[in-house]
Amino acid sequence: MKRTVIPLGPFHPLLEEAEFFKLYVEGETVVDVDLRIGYMHRGIERLSTEKNWDQSTYLVERICGICSTSHPMAYVQAVEDLGGFDIPDRAKFIRVIICELERIHSHLLWVGLAGHFIGYDTVFMWAWKYREPILDICEKLTGNRNHYAMMKPGGVRRDLDKNDFAWVHKELDKVIAKTEMLTGAVLDDPVLHARMKKVGVLSKEDAVGYGTVGPTVRASGIPDDIRVDDPYAAYDKLDFNVCTWPSGDVFGKAAVRLLELIESVKLVKQCMDEMPEGPIDARIKRVPEGEGIGHAEAPRGEVFHYVRGDGGNSPIRHKIRAPSYVNIPSFKATCIGHTISDVALITAAVDPCYCCTERMAVLDNSSDEFIMSGKELETESRKVTAKLKADYGRLTPVEETVAKFLKEG
Amino acid sequence: MSDMSALAATQIRFGATLLDVSLHNERRAYISIDKKDAPSVCRYLYEEQGGRLATASGIDMRSGIEILYHFMIPRDHQLITLKIKVEKPAPETGSCGDFLPAAIWIERELNDILGVTFTGHPDPRRLIMSDDWPEGVYPFRRDFKEPAR
Secondary structure, three states: EEEEEEEEEOOOOOOOOEEEEEEEEOOOOOEEEEEEEOOOOOOOOHHHHHHHHHHHHHHOOOOOOOEEEEEEEEHHHHHHHHOOOOOOHHHHHHHHHHHHHHHHHHHHHHHHHHHHHHHHHHHHHHHHHHHHHHHHHHHHHHHHOOOOEEEEEEOOOOOOOHHHHHHHHHHHHHHHHHHHHHHHHHHHHHHHHHOOOOOOOOHHHHHHHOOHHHHHHHOOOOOOOOHHOOOOOHHHHHHOOOOOOOOOOHHHHHHHHHHHHHHHHHHHHHHHHHHOOOOOOOOOOOOOOEEEEEEEEEOOOOEEEEEEEEOOOOEEEEEOOOOHHHHHHHHHHHHOEEEHHHHHHHHHOOOOOOOOOOOOOOOOOOOOOOOOHHHHHHHHHHHHEEEEHHHHOOOHHHHHHHHHHHHHH | OOOOHHHHHHHHHHHEEEEEEEEEEEOEEEEEEOOHHHHHHHHHHHHOOOOOEEEEEEEEEEEEEEEEEEEEEHHOEEEEEEEEEEEEOOOEEOOOOOOOHHHHHHHHHHHHOOOOEEOOOOOOOOOOOOOOOOOOOOOOOOOOOOOOO
């Protein structure tokens, strides 16, 4: 059969950063994938070596808008590892609260976008509606909805006011009730099962081989989680479950994120209840010569920072590895054998973001040119869901919940 | 896999091949090896000790380029870093990409930024530097000068 090349990207609505996928297809079926990155290369690793140890914290916070606390978290731990600094217990608890709030809002963002993409706009509206109170909590506790600037080598920059905690508990209770409803509706929905199950299966062997991290590896049944494997901050003092799913498909990735949401809410509540009094900063004066590694479990997986210092005021080398760097190559294992409408869903399952410029072209390399936009690809994906819904024949649990919700207000 | 930690098992298996083993603290171990042994030690950590290649990093020291492979060993709660040194001006070492897919991208990146050639790499194309970046100019080398604007 004639082999066609479909360029996906570099700017694409599904991708957080500009990346370029070349899909080799025969008919509708993807037979090979070629990936290329580098379009968003901002030279942050090099820039960091020109800043001092404190300024780099702000710099790495700007790597990602959603994981805006995971990068500083990993970086400050790398600096603390380098110098062997210990930080006060209260700072450790504050760090966990910020990290978990970030995980909740990031997962809700993903659930909403995934819902939108497969044609469940209700899920999109719900998830984003319930993400708002989380951002309000972030604003109340840290002063900002995102980019909290709470981390610093040696502790945290600002203390939390315990008078806010009663209100935070109340808001989280509201969110947890809604999330449980949403999780139940999504996990029970037969159309979603049909749409997402057995799509983009990442086998255990491939998950390990590609070194995938976060919900991507946990959805393949491997309980890898830096919070447990190399406990940092106060995670060794807290009680939580690592959520896994055995199937490795898109459904598994959705399930893991939904289950993690609830664990994260519990973690934040635990931290507020058990937080000790005391100082929040170890006041590091000088960073000695040496090397240090810090990593943290971001919403998408492990963020890895390596720093090397020569006793001076700034790092001489700062290596940063974000989770998508190891998750994206796994598309080579998951996309092959699926149709183009599924590829959109599979890439989305690793974590999508619509903030990028929408541009995608479908070209036939044997002269008869044909252009397909991101919008059309989305339509393709929605068509598949619509057909499944029609086959189901009656209201799906998500639709039933909506109907009930509308009736009861 | 036995009850023994991956670090101890590696020390027994490779003996004097490991030039230096140092513990920064109980969670961070650094092993220096000769560059010719890097693929076999990486393969052992990955295939027999359940190690996950978190990433690799490279630093241009004055004496040569240091390459570090960071392996996370979840069961030991430990991160083992393998250190090798390759000499300038034409740094070159064996690739781990043929048995460890996680190494493919990071070795391509190291080639882009430091100019280290990984022999036997399954896909030695550029990864992060743009296509019109000049050949033989490596931004993380000490002698790199930013072009005048």
